[in-house]
Amino acid sequence: MLNFVIRRVLALPLIMLAVTFLIVLVMQLIPPEQRAVAFTTNLQQLDRVQEIIKTNHLDGSVFEQYGLWLGQALSGNLGFSRTSGQPVTATLLARFPATLELTLFTLIPLVWVGIWLGGQAAVHRNRLPDAVIRIIAVLGYSIPSFVLGVWLLVIFYGALDWLPGTGNISNDSALLLMTGSVRHVTGLVTIDAPLSGRLDVFWDGLKHLILPSFTLLVVGIPALIKGTRASMIEALHSDYIRTARAKGITERVVIHKHARRNAMLPVATLISLSVSGLLQGAVLAETLYGYPGVGAWDAQAAAAGGHPRALGNFTRLLSHYVREQGLLSLEEGVRRMTSLPAEHLRLKDRGELRGGAYADVVIFDPATIQDKATYAESNNLSVGVQGVWVNGVQTLNDGQHTGALPGMRLYGPGAATSGRAG
Numbered sequence: 001m002l003n004f005v006i007r008r009v010l011a012l013p014l015i016m017l018a019v020t021f022l023i024v025l026v027m028q029l030i031p032p033e034q035r036a037v038a039f040t041t042n043l044q045q046l047d048r049v050q051e052i053i054k055t056n057h058l059d060g061s062v063f064e065q066y067g068l069w070l071g072q073a074l075s076g077n078l079g080f081s082r083t084s085g086q087p088v089t090a091t092l093l094a095r096f097p098a099t100l101e102l103t104l105f106t107l108i109p110l111v112w113v114g115i116w117l118g119g120q121a122a123v124h125r126n127r128l129p130d131a132v133i134r135i136i137a138v139l140g141y142s143i144p145s146f147v148l149g150v151w152l153l154v155i156f157y158g159a160l161d162w163l164p165g166t167g168n169i170s171n172d173s174a175l176l177l178m179t180g181s182v183r184h185v186t187g188l189v190t191i192d193a194p195l196s197g198r199l200d201v202f203w204d205g206l207k208h209l210i211l212p213s214f215t216l217l218v219v220g221i222p223a224l225i226k227g228t229r230a231s232m233i234e235a236l237h238s239d240y241i242r243t244a245r246a247k248g249i250t251e252r253v254v255i256h257k258h259a260r261r262n263a264m265l266p267v268a269t270l271i272s273l274s275v276s277g278l279l280q281g282a283v284l285a286e287t288l289y290g291y292p293g294v295g296a297w298d299a300q301a302a303a304a305g306g307h308p309r310a311l312g313n314f315t316r317l318l319s320h321y322v323r324e325q326g327l328l329s330l331e332e333g334v335r336r337m338t339s340l341p342a343e344h345l346r347l348k349d350r351g352e353l354r355g356g357a358y359a360d361v362v363i364f365d366p367a368t369i370q371d372k373a374t375y376a377e378s379n380n381l382s383v384g385v386q387g388v389w390v391n392g393v394q395t396l397n398d399g400q401h402t403g404a405l406p407g408m409r410l411y412g413p414g415a416a417t418s419g420r421a422g
Contacts, residue, residue, distance in 0.1 A: 020066070020070070024069060028062050077089070095292060097188050099286070100188065101209070102168075102209060102286070103278045105190070106212075107275060107278060110274060111224070114221045114228060115224065115228050117133050117228075118226070118232060121134060122232030122233045122263075123232070125233060133225060137226055138222070140219060143218065145281060145284055148215055148219070149211070164208050165211070165290075167291065169205050176201055177189075182198050193205060208291075212288075215289075216281050219281060223270060231263040231265075231266045231267055232260065235262045241254060241258060282294070283295035
């Protein structure tokens with residue numbers, strides 16, 4: 001057993017080397033000129049593409065490029081992210097807590113509910129509870145996560161307005177984090193907020209976790225249900241279970257103390273695989289819900305890095321759609337995706353949009369609406385809040401607060417935002 005464990009541990013670095021080499025090999029399919037764009041931080045540097053190619057050896061062989069990357073990676077330098085405007089390591093450290101928080105809040109109910117349902121299906125094998133639970137598992141397998149996520153947004157965010165549809169905290173909570181009212185201890189909002197005595201921020205972060213967590217839960221739970229059911233059925237037909245029943249031990253003790261304990265050994269492997277699946281599913285869930293984690297950043301980096309057109313266009317479309325969710329209702333986001341001009345927005349008091357939906361921020365397109373003051377006055381809006389882009393980060397400057405706010409976006413350069421920024 002010890003030799004087996006040692007072989008597996010020693011194989012891990014080799015697997016990592018093989019996977020990373022394969023990624024570099026695939027990236028060779030992209031012309032050096034397109035890959036050089038990823039090393040630029042502003043438009044002026046686009047004139048230095050050939051210099052960037054020579055400096056970073058982008059025209060070298062795959063072995064040369066992999067050797068250079070591996071040397072930098074081992075020294076802690078993973079490169080510069082044009083998407084986030086900062087080093088990759090810094091971006092990972094900033095975004096990973098959000099992904100970890102989403103994974104933990106999904107994994108806990110996933111394990112508890114999956115094991116319980118799988119156990120109930122095994123105990124009531126070939127009866128009604130078993131049939132119902134198996135149907136639930138099949139439905140979970142069948143529903144694409146992006147379809148489920150969109151419908152959850154339509155119902156609970158767009159129609160009912162019960163839950164937030166984007167980000168991991170609201171703008172008010174973000175201001176509290178920026179001003180230091182909530183101490184940065186772990187980076188997890190649901191832990192740092194209670195430690196700082198801000199239960200309102202804790203509840204706000206918890207509400208933002210519900211939709212993405214439920215999406216990942218529905219997609220990930222079927223495998224755990226089926227695995228637990230199969231393992232429990234095997235355990236319930238074992239000789240030691242027959243012996244326990246022959247001794248007169250109650251069925252409850254037989255199931256919970258004897259069968260379930262032994263059935264958990266293969267289930268533990270499924271749980272570890274579920275963690276990997278959650279991290280993979282986080283790419284789509286975070287992108288769909290505009291959650292500021294590593295998964296959403298991966299999608300944004302893929303869109304900006306010149307990947308194959310089909311993947312790039314799909315990711316850009318989905319990323320654009322999600323960013324719009326931080327500003328407008330789902331209906332309005334879809335309308336904006338269809339390129340309707342800004343004057344088609346029929347605004348009322350408090351930023352109420354046509355159809356009864358509310359917007360946290362109202363967008364003005366300077367190319368379409370030249371006289372923003374007159375337009376705002378006719379719709380009972382203000383134009384006092386100005387937003388600008390700084391290194392790809394949205395900032396707010398209303399004379400009182402200055403800093404990055406999640407979920408806020410301009411429609412065009414220099415556009416003014418107004419409405420209730422909440």
